[in-house]
Amino acid sequence: MYRWSQLFIPTLREAPADAEVASHKLLVRAGYIRQLGAGIYSYLFLGQRSFNKIIAIVRQEMDKIGQEFLLPALHPRELWEASGRWSLMGENLFRLRDRKGADLCLGMTEEEVMTEIARKELRSYKQLPQIWYQIAPKFRDEPRPRSGLLRVREFLMKDSYSFDLDEAGLDVSYKKHYDAYRRIFDRCGLKYVVIEAHSGAMGGSESHEFAVLTPAGEDEVVSCDNCHYAANLEKAASKLEPVEDLPPQGDGKPLSVHTPGQKTIEDVARYLGVSPKNKIKTLAYMLDEKDAKGGKVQSRAIVVLLRGDHQLNEAKLASVLGGGEARPMQEEEIQQLFSSPAGFLGPIGVSWAKDLPDGQGPVLLVDKALEGRRNLISGANRQDYHLKNVTPGVDFRPTGYVDLRSVTAGEACPNCGSSLRIDRAVEVGHIFKLGYKYSQSMGTRVLDHNGREVMPIMGCYGIGIERILTAAVEQSHDEQGFWLPLQIAPFQILVTPTNASDPQLLHTAEDVARRLDAAGFEVLLDDRDERPGVKFKDADLVGVPFRVTVGKKVTEGMLEVVDRSTRATQDVTIAAIGEYFEALPLAH
C-alpha cells in the first residue's frame, strides 16, 4: 500500500502549452512523464510503475518462447559497416566519437550485435533454433519527434531475433512471435488489429504489424469490415472497377495532339473530353546509389507510370527499389532524360533499361492498374502536346509491372469486394521475416546435417513499450483524464477518504486499503489533507481504474466504488469490499 502524501505525483491542472495529442497532455498532467528535450522524456513514479507492468507482461510471454539478453546501446562503427547500415541509416543513426577518435553509434535496433554473437558462437545446426530477446533503450535521431511519446528519439523496445536452419524453421519462430504478441497485447488490454505490413528498410519477405486504431496514430490502416483483410496503406491492395478503354483513333498508332496550356491530368482530361482513368500519369524519380561511406556513387533514373487518377505510394516504390531512397527528379534531370518540360512527360521516345545493352539506363516501372490497358493518353515529352493511342507493352516496353499505387477509402476489398476503410493507427509491434540479409552480410554460418556450411535464416521482432502505454491512454480517455487497463495501471485501486483530517474516515480508509493490499491488489491511499474536490479531480486524472470513496456513508457502514471507465458508482459495505474486488474479472 502506498500513501499519496509521501509520494511524488506532480499532477497539473493545465496541460503544457506545447502538448498537442491527448496522451501527451494527460500523461504530463497525471505526473507520469516530463519532457527533457525534443523526443526525450523522463518517466516519473507513476509512469515507471506502468512501464514495469508492461515490461513484466512482455517478459513473461517472451520467456515462453525465447531467452532474455541485455546488449549494449553503444556500438562500434565497424559492426554497422559490416551490415551496410552505417551508410544506409543516414542521419537517423546517432553517431559519436570516443577520445581515441573511433566512431561509435547508439543502437536503433540490434541486428548487428545479435548477429555478431551468432556469428562467433553458433557452429552447428544442433544449436538451432535460437530466439534471443532484450528489453532495452533504442536511439533514433528522428527528423521530427512528435506527439508526446508516440515518436521519440530514445525509447524502450523489446526486440528479438530468431535464428533458424531453414525457412520452415523461420515459419515456426515467426508463428511463435505472432502468438506471443497476441497474448502480450491482449494482456495489456489493448484493442488492436493485426495487419499485413510493408517490410521497409528491414527487407525480408513476410511482415505483420500490430496496430491500435486511433486518430492520434501516424500509420494508415486499410481494413475490410466484411472479411478479415487488414493491411498497412504502404502494402494494401484493392480490386479496381474495370475501366473502358478509349477506341483507337486513326491508324491506332500514337497520335500527337495539341494541348496548349493544359498541364494537370484533370486539365488535359477535360480538354480532350476523357476521364483521368484513361490517362497515364508519369512521375520521374532519381535513385542515388551510395558507397559504404555514404558518398553518392551514381544516380539512376526511375520513371513511374500510374493511372491518371491514382496516387503513387512511395513506400511501395521504395520496396520495389529494394529499400533505396528515390527522390523526385530536378528540373535539369528531367530535361536531360525527356528533353521536355515537366508536365508533359510520357514514356514514348525514351530509351529504357531493357533497350540498353548494359541494362543500366533508366528504369520504367508501370503500375499494375495499367497492365492490359489500351489507347491511353500520355504526355508527348514536348511542350503543349500529348499522345493518344498509347498502349503499354506495344508502344513502349516497361521494365516491369508492379503495384505502386495507394489504395483509397471506398475501393473494393481484394478478398471479398466489400468497401475498404482507412483508419489511423499506432504501431505497437511489428514482426519481420528477415531472411539472410544479416547472416549474409556479417558472415554467419553453421554446419548442417551433412557437414555443409549454411547460413541461418533470421527473423526480427519489435514492441514499443512506450507506445503500449500511449495507445492505452489514447483508446481510453476523456477531458478529465484517462483509465488504464488493470494489468498495466500503476495502481489498481485508489482509496480516497474525502477528509483526511477526520480520524474516523482516515482510519477506515487505511483499514480498507490494508485489506485490499493484503488481498493482492495494488492500492494507492490518497491520505493527503486536501479538499475532496481536489482528490476527485486527481483520481479522475491519474489512470487508476477503480476508486473507493470513503466518505459520509461510512456511518452507515458503506463505501462507494467508482469504475473510472464508465463512472458507474456502486455502494459496497466496508466488510465486503475485499470480496467485491476479488469477484471482478481481472481482464477489464
Add this chain to the structure above:
RNA sequence: CGGGGAGUGGCUCAGCCUGGUAGAGCACCUGGUUCGGGACCAGGGGGUCGGAGGUUCAAAUCCUCUCUCCCCGACCA
C-alpha cells in the same frame, strides 16, 4: 531541410504595436476558518523577461545574430 508559431516566477498566460520602477490566475510557505467535485480570509517567498551583441539617458518592449520547443510538410521499421 522548407513553411508557420512560441520562449516573461513551478504551470497557464497578459504586458511588446506606441521604450520609462515586471504583472494576473493557479501552485508554493505561515496562521486561521472550511471539508462530497480543483474553498475562503490574512500575511509571505519566488522572475538576470531563452542567450549574445547593438541602438538609446533608459530595452521584456526597437534592431542583428543565435539557441530551444511546438505544429504542417519533407523524411522515416
